[in-house]
Amino acid sequence: MRKIVVTSGKGGVGKTTVTATLGRHLADMGYRTVLVDADVGLNNLDVVTGVESRVVYDIGDVLAGRCTVWQALVQDHESAARVLPSTNGGEEISAQAFRALVDAIPDADFVLIDCPAGIEKGFHRAVSAATEAIVVTTPSASAIRDADKVVSLLSAYRLEDVSVVVNRVRPDMVSRGEMMSVEDVCGLLRTPAVGAIPEDDCITLYQQLGRVPDFALSERAYERLASNVARREKKVAELRKVKKRRRWF
Amino acid sequence: MVLRRADAMHDRLRKMLTKDKIGDAGFVSALKRDVGRVLKDYFDLSAEPEVTVAAGEDGGYAVTVTARAGDVRRFRTTENLSRPEM
Secondary structure (H helix, E strand, O other): OEEEEEEOOOOOOOHHHHHHHHHHHHHHOOOOEEEEEOOOOOOOHHHHOOOHHHOOOOHHHHHOOOOOHHHHOEEOOOOOOEEEOOOOOOOOOOHHHHHHHHHOOOOOOEEEEEOOOOOOHHHHHHHHOOOEEEEEEOOOHHHHHHHHHHHHHHHHHOOOEEEEEEEEEOHHHHHOOOOOOHHHHHHHHOOOEEEEEEOOHHHHHHHOOOOOOOOOOOHHHHHHHHHHHHHOOOOOOOOOOOOOOOOOO | OOOOOHHHHHHHHHHHHHHHHHOOHHHHHHHHHHHHHHHHOOEEEOOOOEEEEEEOOOOOEEEEEEOOEEEEOOOHHHOOOOOOOO
16 A cells, blocks of 8 residues: 655645545546545545535544544545545544554555645644655745755655655746746755646636546646556656747748 | 746745755754764864854855864874974
8 A cells, every 4th residue: 555645835736636636547547546634624635526515424533433444435426536534623633543544544555645734743644644745836936945845854754755746837937938847846846756737727617616627738747647656657748838830831 | 027037036946945954953963963073083072063054145154163172183194293283
């Protein structure tokens, strides 16, 4: 079982969207995938995946002994992935308890842990249960700065692999030199990229409905990301807008 | 609003991330450890050296190393020579 924490430091860069969409693609590839929401209090993985109305138990119930891990898993309606929702708050969940809970997840090839924003207790709780990490960032200065701090913190956990997903890339702006490229971002973070996701209005639109349509521009990028994760590769195509040659005849 | 070019942003971020790392406690402790190791090859230190890194207004850094030593170490190649006068 591969346990991958999806983190970022900065909030709003797309951790939960990457977790949900990557999870769905891995499930579509035939892997048994479980998405775990490690954000206690500000949990929304169930909302992004559109399963919020079907949540009966959450990780708080599992840790309190009111149900098994299996009973708390909610089937994603878009794929074969299953979602383990977080609790809305209340009792403090220790890193040891969360780690035991993740290890107790039955029949899973991939466990993707949606990490809360920030670098406080919630971050350490989520990372302590993982063996690999994906750091999500955007090409903005504040996101890269926070991602750099996260990468430094992750080095203390001796994870098997730490890689970067650069989200919300604007190929047109990269081509004009107005936005840093994926290569520039990864050079600054000194961490290889496992995926590059272009800015896509469909994500924003359909996220409100709890799904990402297969005609989204970012669909191919997510397929490539899932392939890289499954095969432990780092093949990332630079996102550049190709100039159309003007014909004079 | 001025649109920043990607290379200007890259340079700005590189400086920002470097500055963040210098402010990190791990960076200073690693520097102190390495400086101490070099100094101990030359001196019998009385205590661990103190290292401070201060950012200057010109963007540079002022690195100050303070150490106290009880004696100069004798090298194998010079152990028969008289001690230098300091």
